[in-house]
Amino acid sequence: MKLSRVLPIAGLAAVGATVANAETITVATVNNNDMVVMQSLTDAFEQSHPDIKLDWVVLEENVLRQRLTTDIATGGGQFDVMTIGTYEVPIWAERGWLTPLDNLPEDYQVDDLLKSVRDGLSHDDTLQALPFYAESSMMYYRQDLFDDAGITMPDQPTWQQVREWAGKLHDADQEQYGICLRGKPGWGENMALVSTMVNSFGGRWFDMDWQPQIDSPAWQEAVSFYVDLLSDFGPPGASSNGFNENLALFSRGNCAMWVDATSAAGKLFDADQSSVADKLGFAPAPVAKTPKGSHWLWSWALAVPASSDSKDAARQFITWATSKDYISLVGEREGWTSVPPGTRTSTYENPSYQQSAPFAGFVLDAIQGADPTDSTLEPSPYTGVQFVGIPEFQSIGTQVGQMVAAALTGETSVEQALQASQRATERTMQRAGYLD
Amino acid sequence: MTTAKHSSVPSTSAAPLERSALTSALLNRRLWLGVLGWILALVIFFPIFWMIVTGFKTEAEAIADPSLIFSPTLENYAEVQSRAGYAKFALNSVVVAFGSTLLALLIAIPAAYSMAFLPTKRTKGTLLWMLSTKMLPPVGVLVPIYLLFRDTGLLDTRTGLVIVYTLMNLPIVVWMLYTFFKDMPKDILEAGRMDGAGTLQEVIYLLLPLTLPGIASTGLLAVILSWNEAFWSLNLTSSQAAPLTAYIASFSSPEGLFWAKLSAASTMAIAPIVIFGWLTQKQMVRGLTFGAVK
Numbered sequence: 001m002k003l004s005r006v007l008p009i010a011g012l013a014a015v016g017a018t019v020a021n022a023e024t025i026t027v028a029t030v031n032n033n034d035m036v037v038m039q040s041l042t043d044a045f046e047q048s049h050p051d052i053k054l055d056w057v058v059l060e061e062n063v064l065r066q067r068l069t070t071d072i073a074t075g076g077g078q079f080d081v082m083t084i085g086t087y088e089v090p091i092w093a094e095r096g097w098l099t100p101l102d103n104l105p106e107d108y109q110v111d112d113l114l115k116s117v118r119d120g121l122s123h124d125d126t127l128q129a130l131p132f133y134a135e136s137s138m139m140y141y142r143q144d145l146f147d148d149a150g151i152t153m154p155d156q157p158t159w160q161q162v163r164e165w166a167g168k169l170h171d172a173d174q175e176q177y178g179i180c181l182r183g184k185p186g187w188g189e190n191m192a193l194v195s196t197m198v199n200s201f202g203g204r205w206f207d208m209d210w211q212p213q214i215d216s217p218a219w220q221e222a223v224s225f226y227v228d229l230l231s232d233f234g235p236p237g238a239s240s241n242g243f244n245e246n247l248a249l250f251s252r253g254n255c256a257m258w259v260d261a262t263s264a265a266g267k268l269f270d271a272d273q274s275s276v277a278d279k280l281g282f283a284p285a286p287v288a289k290t291p292k293g294s295h296w297l298w299s300w301a302l303a304v305p306a307s308s309d310s311k312d313a314a315r316q317f318i319t320w321a322t323s324k325d326y327i328s329l330v331g332e333r334e335g336w337t338s339v340p341p342g343t344r345t346s347t348y349e350n351p352s353y354q355q356s357a358p359f360a361g362f363v364l365d366a367i368q369g370a371d372p373t374d375s376t377l378e379p380s381p382y383t384g385v386q387f388v389g390i391p392e393f394q395s396i397g398t399q400v401g402q403m404v405a406a407a408l409t410g411e412t413s414v415e416q417a418l419q420a421s422q423r424a425t426e427r428t429m430q431r432a433g434y435l436d
Numbered sequence: 437m438t439t440a441k442h443s444s445v446p447s448t449s450a451a452p453l454e455r456s457a458l459t460s461a462l463l464n465r466r467l468w469l470g471v472l473g474w475i476l477a478l479v480i481f482f483p484i485f486w487m488i489v490t491g492f493k494t495e496a497e498a499i500a501d502p503s504l505i506f507s508p509t510l511e512n513y514a515e516v517q518s519r520a521g522y523a524k525f526a527l528n529s530v531v532v533a534f535g536s537t538l539l540a541l542l543i544a545i546p547a548a549y550s551m552a553f554l555p556t557k558r559t560k561g562t563l564l565w566m567l568s569t570k571m572l573p574p575v576g577v578l579v580p581i582y583l584l585f586r587d588t589g590l591l592d593t594r595t596g597l598v599i600v601y602t603l604m605n606l607p608i609v610v611w612m613l614y615t616f617f618k619d620m621p622k623d624i625l626e627a628g629r630m631d632g633a634g635t636l637q638e639v640i641y642l643l644l645p646l647t648l649p650g651i652a653s654t655g656l657l658a659v660i661l662s663w664n665e666a667f668w669s670l671n672l673t674s675s676q677a678a679p680l681t682a683y684i685a686s687f688s689s690p691e692g693l694f695w696a697k698l699s700a701a702s703t704m705a706i707a708p709i710v711i712f713g714w715l716t717q718k719q720m721v722r723g724l725t726f727g728a729v730k
Contacts, residue, residue: 058686
């Protein structure tokens with residue numbers, strides 16, 4: 001056989017051997033924009049780490065949560081990297097389901113990660129997951145409508161002011177609604193917003209003895225305010241609006257104000273997606289009695305489950321995807337508004353980011369100002385601003401969310417909804433052994 | 437249909453005037469029935485039509501007020517294809533749907549044969565008991581099945597999904613075949629036996645050819661049920677054996693706009709089964725009305 005024929009075959013065999021030796025890791029993630037970008041950069045990772053190959057499982061948030069919980073609770077070992085939120089991390093870490101991430105390489109610069117985000121992902125002072133992006137909540141408003149009505153936005157708006165402005169700017173005939181807020185039931189949907197309102201109205205989910213406080217005057221006041229505000233000046237059918245629906249409404253110019261996740265800012269500022277990109281104003285989330293817990297803190301983080309067979313490779317991937325270099329890579333390839341926000345101080349010090357994301361300062365302040373360990377006026381035994389870091393909260397939050405949505409549609413009164421929520425939560429807490 | 441047949445028989449005794457009045461009344465009736473049929477079909481098909489249309493819109497158009505006037509784009513299809521390889525998911529769907537259907541038929545034909553032709557006191561009870569397994573919400577047995585699959589190494593394998601889908605469809609397949617077999621005159625089988633046919637020959641040469649439309653429509657139903665099944669496929673697979681249902685699920689998102697992309701992915705996911713169903717619709721209708729009029 002001629003050498004010229006043998007060489008390509010040998011070359012192919014060598015390539016085959018490299019691919020065959022590569023360790024494949026399965027990454028489970030949600031289908032949010034930032035994760036889609038991460039998936040599209042697979043080639044960049046595989047080039048810099050030729051011995052690791054990535055397989056992706058992308059699912060909708062709720063489906064993913066159920067899928068991952070089943071796998072991790074049974075030690076199924078189907079995934080090497082899991083995308084989980086601030087809610088899961090401490091609960092899963094406590095059960096020993098996650099691989100602690102100590103001794104991270106020096107060039108990873110752990111101290112560059114924002115402290116509040118780092119704290120939310122730690123258990124026993126050890127990081128259990130690395131933050132991919134983080135968000136808080138803030139208020140978006142239509143600068144043009146505010147100017148026309150002669151309203152000036154103060155540095156820190158209050159809910160009472162929001163109600164007055166909503167009344168002035170509401171014009172249902174023109175499909176211009178005073179305010180858009182989440183109404184779709186779910187612990188991560190309407191209850192994320194309602195919990196921050198309750199915090200700010202001086203309420204809390206539980207007292208120090210884990211006794212539910214949902215029938216307290218603070219809850220009554222906060223939920224009544226929310227229901228009245230949204231019924232009087234909100235869009236029709238508000239009880240079925242979640243983040244996406246409100247994003248669509250606001251970007252089409254139907255809302256004068258919207259209080260929601262900071263991650264919406266990039267989308268609203270993108271003229272391709274939003275017709276109000278040049279009329280957008282932003283402000284901190286409104287407060288009532290106290291600024292404590294008035295805006296939430298959430299981060300999507302990458303963790304390595306204890307059941308993974310490829311922990312080293314998985315760790316290499318998550319340190320890459322949450323590194324400073326990754327953020328620069330996204331900035332260069334996709335533009336600086338597309339970089340995953342809220343995780344590193346260096347991102348906010350970067351002049352390119354500051355220039356292309358005028359909302360950056362607000363987001364940073366909101367994230368740094370959120371303290372999951374101290375988010376209520378009166379002391380509470382739990383961590384989490386818009387959630388309670390106990391396994392039972394998913395069902396409690398969703399159940400209360402459904403009752404609040406029922407009050408919003410007028411099916412029940414706020415008082416009835418809160419009393420029913422209180423009873424249901426008491427039962428759950430009794431069954432779980434928190435109460436006698 | 438019967439009335440239509442009668443109308444085509446020329447009636448020599450009726451006067452020409454009467455005949456034309458009768459024909460126009462019948463034509464009128466057929467027209468109305470036709471219009472009603474079309475309206476019903478359009479109502480049923482409308483969501484699918486809208487999904488296909490949305491797949492060709494931009495994300496901004498997809499969430500805007502519904503409109504049929506837009507400039508069609510293929511960008512969603514390009515995006516969907518670049519994010520996840522369609523072919524791998526489609527192949528998994530084909531293998532799993534047809535594999536499980538074949539396996540289910542292989543098990544169900546002998547079972548239905550014995551129940552239809554050699555019934556015992558307990559046959560009815562057994563049939564009902566089989567059907568009762570369909571009444572349990574699947575999530576109730578998720579953890580036991582997940583653990584079984586973990587220990588047998590069946591997680592994220594096509595074999596695993598084929599087994600689950602076979603078990604899932606078996607009660608329906610047995611029930612349908614049982615009713616088809618029961619409608620077959622026993623005399624034919626007896627005649628075969630007189631001619632010296634054994635059980636296997638009886639099944640292969642008499643029962644199967646005579647009930648083929650029924651078996652075909654049962655098989656088609658099982659294929660469609662397996663193709664559309666989402667609970668088990670999402671929970672038992674991750675990257676290797678994931679079928680098209682998992683492919684669709686990966687385009688839904690709680691954050692950001694995704695309707696156009698989701699519609700494009702769904703259109704691609706249903707295309708093979710719709711084409712397959714269209715090609716085999718004759719068998720399906722024949723099977724479903726098989727034995728309806730004796």
